[in-house]
Amino acid sequence: MNKASGRECNTATGFNMAAHVLAHARALGSKPALEIAAPDATPCECLSFAELETRVRAIATGLSRAGLKPGGRVLLRIGNSAAFPLAFLAALTLGAVPVPTSAQLTAAEVVRIIATIAPALIIRAGEVPCPADPPCPVLPAEALDAFAPLPPAPFHMGNPERPGYIIFTSGTSGRPLAVVHAHRAILARAMMHEGWYGAGAGDRFLHAGAFNWTYTLGTGLLDPWTIGATAVIPAPGTPPESLPALVAAGEITIFAAAPGVYRRMLRHHPRIAAPSLRHGLSAGEKLPETIRARWCEATGTALHEAYGMSECSTFISGSPARPAPGGTLGFPQPGRRVAVLGKDGHPLPAGKAGEIAVHRSDPGLFLEYRGNPGETAARFTGPWFRTGDTGEFTPEGAVRYLGRNDDMLNAGGFRVSPLEIEQALAAHPDIGEAAVVELAVKADASIIAAFYTAPAPLDESVLQAHMARRLARYKQPRLYRHIPEIPRGANGKILRRRLRQTYEAPQ
Numbered sequence: 278m279n280k281a282s283g284r285e286c287n288t289a290t291g292f293n294m295a296a297h298v299l300a301h302a303r304a305l306g307s308k309p310a311l312e313i314a315a316p317d318a319t320p321c322e323c324l325s326f327a328e329l330e331t332r333v334r335a336i337a338t339g340l341s342r343a344g345l346k347p348g349g350r351v352l353l354r355i356g357n358s359a360a361f362p363l364a365f366l367a368a369l370t371l372g373a374v375p376v377p378t379s380a381q382l383t384a385a386e387v388v389r390i391i392a393t394i395a396p397a398l399i400i401r402a403g404e405v406p407c408p409a410d411p412p413c414p415v416l417p418a419e420a421l422d423a424f425a426p427l428p429p430a431p432f433h434m435g436n437p438e439r440p441g442y443i444i445f446t447s448g449t450s451g452r453p454l455a456v457v458h459a460h461r462a463i464l465a466r467a468m469m470h471e472g473w474y475g476a477g478a479g480d481r482f483l484h485a486g487a488f489n490w491t492y493t494l495g496t497g498l499l500d501p502w503t504i505g506a507t508a509v510i511p512a513p514g515t516p517p518e519s520l521p522a523l524v525a526a527g528e529i530t531i532f533a534a535a536p537g538v539y540r541r542m543l544r545h546h547p548r549i550a551a552p553s554l555r556h557g558l559s560a561g562e563k564l565p566e567t568i569r570a571r572w573c574e575a576t577g578t579a580l581h582e583a584y585g586m587s588e589c590s591t592f593i594s595g596s597p598a599r600p601a602p603g604g605t606l607g608f609p610q611p612g613r614r615v616a617v618l619g620k621d622g623h624p625l626p627a628g629k630a631g632e633i634a635v636h637r638s639d640p641g642l643f644l645e646y647r648g649n650p651g652e653t654a655a656r657f658t659g660p661w662f663r664t665g666d667t668g669e670f671t672p673e674g675a676v677r678y679l680g681r682n683d684d685m686l687n688a689g690g691f692r693v694s695p696l697e698i699e700q701a702l703a704a705h706p707d708i709g710e711a712a713v714v715e716l717a718v719k720a721d722a723s724i725i726a727a728f729y730t731a732p733a734p735l736d737e738s739v740l741q742a743h744m745a746r747r748l749a750r751y752k753q754p755r756l757y758r759h760i761p762e763i764p765r766g767a768n769g770k771i772l773r774r775r776l777r778q779t780y781e782a783p784q
């Protein structure tokens with residue numbers, strides 16, 4: 278047994294993430310593994326478990342013959358097609374390091390990624406943006422089909438601590454970081470199967486996100502396959518308002534999305550008939566309680582939230598077996614070591630607000646930020662990885678989320694979560710979305726400012742009265758501004774920094 282960093286993995290014959298994910302593929306044979314479905318639920322692409330393993334290992338052979346070596350980094354410029362997971366798992370099979378990226382990135386953004394990771398190969402689909410003259414070979418994703426007749430490559434077994442894949446942070450700080458995960462990261466996801474999903478082999482998962490997002494990659498693809506369930510992904514271009522029909526026609530049992538997707542679905546469908554649906558899953562940003570309530574009313578099912586980040590899989594959640602108490606994220610998943618740290622780096626008791634942290638022994642925790650050892654070291658205090666998020670434990674052991682450290686507001690000396698104000702504002706029937714930030718109005722003064730979307734600007738006195746009924750005076754915004762849309766990143770997170778940069782008074 279390997280007990281490095283407190284983690285335990287059976288390394289008698291080595292470990293490989295792809296082998297772990299595909300361990301049951303041969304036995305499951307013709308059972309559907311992946312369906313990419315159109316809004317009318319007609320599968321555009323479909324792979325059985327047997328086909329998935331056969332194609333992954335054949336592509337691995339093709340990539341090996343093309344010169345890809347263990348440890349070589351493979352930049353994936355592929356959208357939501359079957360080629361994405363096939364290439365991802367094939368690279369892992371070889372012991373190479375896949376690097377998923379958003380198909381929406383511009384060529385200029387890809388240039389910066391290439392400079393950070395120094396890929397040995399780029400796999401590119403169609404017209405997905407890519408530099409005209411990259412410093413490494415480019416393989417068209419369409420060429421992967423030509424590898425189908427090749428013999429299966431063996432799984433490259435090795436230390437579970439070696440690099441497995443690289444993902445990039447969402448970049449809300451303005452500095453996307455290359456997050457290196459080990460092969461053993463897949464083992465941490467087993468804690469979610471009951472600690473969040475409540476899932477089994479008979480489930481049909483539908484995830485509404487892009488494949489490159491870790492939430493979609495894990496919850497939408499790798500986890501269903503690990504437990505022998507079917508993964509269903511909407512075809513590219515499927516709008517959120519079409520998802521309820523896909524959930525119903527596809528006999529989906531577990532639906533997963535970010536809060537913004539739920540918001541758009543419910544805006545168009547106050548009632549959703551989906552007889553097979555057992556519950557929904559939410560992650561990516563804090564779930565507003567209003568959306569949770571509306572989902573329950575629309576579907577008659579629960580919506581279970583999870584908290585995590587690019588550097589670590591989700592590790593706090595509610596689940597069917599242990600729902601989150603109202604106003605909390607839920608509980609640390611079984612097997613996780615989570616703390617709320619004070620400024621001295623020591624764990625705080627329940628009821629004391631501090632920084633949420635996860636123990637460095639967690640198998641889902643990343644290895645490093647590639648090329649940035651200083652940033653890597655800065656995120657650790659003793660045995661704890663600091664998330665940068667503020668929270669507190671409740672007496673029953675659940676975690677209440679209070680917001681990002683750099684998003685927290687200072688209201689008359691009080692620290693206030695923007696989420697609390699946003700949820701109160703969003704309860705107004707004419708408001709679509711809301712975001713709250715602290716804006717500097719002069720060198721020594723700042724105010725709480727609320728930005729909102731609505732069909733037309735609302736009377737400020739009406740908004741003030743609305744908020745006065747819901748929040749203490751010191752929590753109420755001093756400024757209300759109607760804007761066309763709330764700025765969000767590729768994964769749907771509110772870009773509060775952008776609001777501050779755009780609307781803050783010059784000093």
